[in-house]
Amino acid sequence: MRSQGRWATLVMAALVLGAAFPFFRAIAGSLTPEAQLFEGAPLWPSPAVLEHYRALFAERAFWLPIRNSLIVAGSTTLFCVTIGSLCAYALARLRFRGKTLLLGVILAVSMFPQIAIVSPLFLLLRSVRLINTYPGLVLPYLTFAMPLAVWLLVGYFRQLPAELEEAAMVDGASRLRAFREVIVPLALPGLAATAILTFVYSWNEFLFALSFTLGPERQTVPVAIALFRGQYQVPWGQVLAAAIVATAPVALLVLAFQRRIVQGLTAGAVKG
Amino acid sequence: MPSVEPRGAERREARLAYGMVAPAVATILLIALFPLTWTVWESLHLHDLRMPWLGQPFVGLENYVEVLRERRFWGAMAHTAWFAAASVSLELVLGCVLALAMNRTFRGRALVRASILIPWAIPTVVAALVWRFMFEGLEGWLTDDLGAWLPVILADTWKETPFVALLLLAGLQGIDPALYEAARIDGASPWRQFRYVTLPLLAPAILVALIFRTMNAFRVFDLIYVLTGGGPGTATEPIALYTFNSLMHNLRFGYGSALSVLVFLVTFALALGYIRLLGRGLTEGRP
């Protein structure tokens, strides 16, 4: 048994190192002076410089895409969690015709290849002049974030004992009131997990952001980074610095809420 | 025997349900189903934004015929299938190994879990860039038709294995430890325990992981767009990227829509196949 433990630790150490190595390279690269980057970056630069980070904000105004991403991801999360929790509660607890159909549709939409609706969405948004605007991104994001949120929340609501709502109703609360006073406070962990996952998903989204924005005023972080153009070639120093900056908030979120995230991911996905 | 008709109380409940479900349904209808219908409609017309004077005449299945005749289309499908198969298998194996290793309480487990979660949580774009950076200096990989796949598959595995590992870990934790003890008493070696206790009981979780990952692998876009741009040439171009290029670069909306529909149908067929495998549990049990 002890040998098993040692083997496990070795495997894990190997995998964790493997996971960390690219980050290590990225951080090293972001601190490497421009000249050294051309000849194949060293493992760790000396001297390490913060030039790229400075340039990121001073010359490229990187705070713009950060602002855009925050607004878009934040709004998407807000809508998804509120609208999604109402829908999920009805699906989890109420009896009505068409329930299976609705669940099926939601499941189906979450499996759409995004590419399949990029062009009509583009034309649709163009016709209502929402290209390169915040709503023009949040609305399409809801297409995919909403099924995800409903999916996760249905699983979560089903876990709560049904007797609580029944007790509340016998006590005199209407179904909606029972939802507000009893279910929602108890579902906060699940709602939080859903919110975090939705936020991460929206923050990372690329295809729609690429297709529906036109310039730095509305581009989100992933698009901004992908489109970095240098004079002669890809400005790796700044790209990597931007990558680190883009990763930092997500990494912090993950570290802070990793248990919630894991619960949310696995509760929604693994059969009971 | 009385019939089961909705009485007043049940009708009330249904009405409340419809009210609660309405906003979500409206959103999905407007932003997902309506555009999809539009895509299907578009795919039956000629619509080239570079040549607006041609209008949008109905051309029936011409776009589809053209797609199926196009060698680049079949190349893209092959690339996608190969990519999905390779990365998903790798992710399953590695994820299983990682899950097994993590399935014991030890100090720092939370930290380990968090640190492997980070690759999953960062934008795919960032992952692609970091891996591209690492391979850029290395001679011959990104410029080689076959070699360019290595960073792509490695990057995807790096990013997605944590999700698979966590899924499998949750499945592992649901297995009653008493079963292992019984197996040990019966004389089973660790490998035998794995094969006869772990694997069968882990099967549902593996299946779910398989479905999620395959669906997503088939839709791969961000990773390859940023890592290789589909190159060299079109050597690593997956179907989503080919569709994107046809639509947004070549502005051939009719043709691109036909491509989109085909991609959608393939994804849908895969999904149906998997759902049947998982059984009714997916829609009636916990999702």
Place this chain on the structure above:
Amino acid sequence: MASIRLENVWKTYPNGHVAARGVELSIADGEFMVLVGPSGCGKSTALRMMAGLETPTQGKVMIGERDVTEVPPQERDVAMVFQSYALYPHMTVRDNLAFGLRMRGAVPATISQRVDAAAKALGLERVLDRKPGQLSGGQRQRVALGRAIVREPMVFLFDEPLSNLDAKLRLETRAELARLHRRLAATMVYVTHDQEEALTLGSRVAVMSEGRVEQVGPPLEVYRRPATIFVATFVGSPAMNLLPAELVPAAPLPGSAKASGTTMGVRPHDLAVTSPGSGEVDALVDVVEPRGSELLLYLRLGASGDGPELRVITPPDLEVAPDQVVGLRFDRARLHFFDRESGRRVERPGTAP
């Protein structure tokens, strides 16, 4: 306070399962009615229909003079104690108790007055500011009770509230409930699968099986004159012995009944052990179970022990051993006869029903 009536109530679920088949039940104002039966018999469904948590597919539910069949639970003025207590985990005990009154728009002064009174009556003053997760099982049970009492409803409904308690607590709480009923003089409907509990608590007992009410009556009547074979074997522990009447030729059959169509029932307490040959039948002893205050004997009918199994309760000092042949004497006043086909009780002519 109010009476309750279920009139020809049916409940069929969409998957085809029939939980209630034409249930007729009449509960008087202030009565303590116990619904008892094995799991799946429909007792919980009947209770939930009284609460409004389920709607009958057919039939009427009346509370007092009001037809409440379609009325949702929040408008019915009933209180319910759930098997798992269903306390609101995120609220303090005080808020749990106050919830119902708050929902119905009571004045804060009334709320705190009633909550304090209930807490005092149940010994919960010291835990008012704790959350349910910090309480013991017994305390949680009392909070569930308190939540119902505080509302001063027309009807109290109990869904197996004692099944999560250990044996000792169960007995104590049972006594508490009986006291509560006497004090409040409220209409109470209580569901349990434990027939002993049913007999001790109820002023009347309704024995249910497979969605039907088999018998309703005072506990003693249900025990002494079971209306069907089901009731006869369900009520009373150890269960009543059932024998084909023809195996006991000396049995005094009721009037027109034929031995071949009748099953005879006799409770283990109503049989006495004597020397072989001096009773109505002989039997072979199989197992002897000392129970402290009595002996439980498992016997097989017939001197060679090839007949059906019987159970007999005897005084504890009886000298008897396995494989011994003994005689059995029946208490002729305590015999029951049932029609073998319908399972219904057959009365002797001249005996009062």
